[in-house]
Amino acid sequence: MGMLCLDTDSCHFQNRERARFCAQCGIPLQGTLVQGRYEIQLLMSKDQKTVTLQAIDRHGGQSVIVRALLPKKADAEERERFLQDAELAASFSDRMQEPGSIRVTDYGQDGPLAFLVKCEYMPGTSSVDPQAIRPHMTVRVADSRVSPWLPSASVMPGSTLDDEDELQTQLRLAVPMPPLPVNPLAAQPRLTKPAATPVLRDWLIEATYAYEAGQYHDALAAYEIATQQNVVSVEAWSGKGATLLHLGQPEEALLAYDHALSLQPNDPDLWNSRASVLHELHRYDEEMYCYDQALARNPSYAFAWSGRGMTLAEMGRSEEAIQAFDHALLLEPRQSVIWQAMGDTLYSMQRYEEALVAIERALALDADNAALWDTKGNILRRMRKTGDALQLHEQATNLDPNNATAWFDKANDLRDLRRFAEALAVYDHTLSLDPTLAGAWYNRGNVLAALHMYEDALESYDHALDYDEGLISAWYNKGSLLHELEQHEQAIGAFDRALAVDIHYTAAWNNKGLALFALGRLEEALAALDQATSFAPDEPDAWYNKAVALEKLGRSQEARSCQEWAQKLEQQQK
Secondary structure, eight states: OOEEOSOTTTTOOEEOTTOSBOTTTOOBOTTOEETTTEEEEEEEEEOSSEEEEEEEETTTTEEEEEEEEOGGGOOHHHHHHHHHHHHHHHHHHTTOOOTTOEEEEEEEEETTEEEEEEEEOOTTOOOOOGGGTSOOOOOOOOOTTSOTTOOOOOOOTTOSSOOSSOOOOOOOOSSOOOOOOOOGGGGSOOOSOGGGOOOOOOHHHHHHHHHHTTOHHHHHHHHHHHHHHOTTOHHHHHHHHHHHHHTTOHHHHHHHHHHHHHHOTTOHHHHHHHHHHHHHTTOHHHHHHHHHHHHHHOTTOHHHHHHHHHHHHHTTOHHHHHHHHHHHHHHOTTOHHHHHHHHHHHHHTTOHHHHHHHHHHHHHHOTTOHHHHHHHHHHHHHTTOHHHHHHHHHHHHHHOTTOHHHHHHHHHHHHHTTOHHHHHHHHHHHHHHOTTOHHHHHHHHHHHHHTTOHHHHHHHHHHHHHHOTTOHHHHHHHHHHHHHTTOHHHHHHHHHHHHHHOTTOHHHHHHHHHHHHHTTOHHHHHHHHHHHHHHOTTOHHHHHHHHHHHHHTTOHHHHHHHHHHHHHHHHHHO
């Protein structure tokens, strides 16, 4: 069995056994040793040109961070510059004595990988002499204006990795994680008296670590200081924007991204991130403009295509959304999230066969995704394969036992199979996970009504309407049940609430007419039934009921005409 790349979002390449580096993207594989010393544990973050990994220093057992250039996205000059700046940062780190400060302790090149090692300074430790653990390297004085983490657009020629699979465009999150920043210590001049060197805190690095740990308030405070210290730091402004979005402050996030774009207007990632913020603000036309700008700068940016498609789908422009997903999948055919979005859109268009194909492609890439099993089950239920759908929804609940939506869909299968008692138990379990799920309360009411537990059904409809008072079918079913229970006044009130949402709701007009008839309010009943027949002239029940009301009012000729018309409609529908 080969080794799976640590980058399961963007690469997901299955490498050969005993490989050290991923043959597709070039990053070290889990459990391998960099420089024979640093055992790679997990992927922390990845941007266009660099990768950050958590590792264990096998010499001292200490947890460290390995920062490296992506081998297939860096040329020889970039690697040399990276290593020179790393050497300078390591020399300044030797002078840092503040507990908790981040220090560069090692750097070098292992095969195709140019890397540096960072860890938290603890009293009693010292930097590793890099020359003691690798061959001597000839270096020149570093240009302190250039960061080892600055991105570049070139691709490394003559890579020593296997070239059988070309590296594809990375699929980024909607809010990209900011790359680890420049160490400002690397930009300070050398001092002749090391003891007099001030200890500086790297606020950009601290902000990034806090962001990666989900400590967004701490991250924002650090980004604020970083942007004050260096107002032209794109990384600081973009990191601030991502953090503000996580904190639910999209307007402020937009300002931060605008500042970053004023500094680096040709960065497609920044345009894509700005699009994500505008999506939260429901400013979809401006969001589309940002995707256009990102794609103008990088037509192969798969995530800009997929983000565009998802927003088009939300706007009801489904055909355009499908075209955008097609573009994205031509670039990134192994991204399950894009196949899932494609499947969801086709499902909404009732193109169930095509939706099923898309979801199956997503499942082939991500078989443990409960949401995919749930969606496939819903497609099969729409295709009248309810028994098969039930099995898939059970699979979804096994994979994610706390997923209320999967339990809800399982209950719907049981309801459709008329296994009402089982369905009721599953609806109850669903609501124990999410008591605000209006649809579960509503369908629970329908099952209770089918079991002739009318009072309980009414209570369930009321709960549904507490969480979604615009749920028109709940008002209608509540009114119908109240009419059956001869609570006609309350029934009329429920029908009126349904009609306030949809004035053309024919069934509500019909049943309101029946409730008014039962109260002896014949003229009002006839007016309601007139509305029913005008909105649904081919519905025989409304005409029969209108005939009864007319007969009761002594308008026998009109009553006979309505009854004859109802009979003719019934014969046509047989």
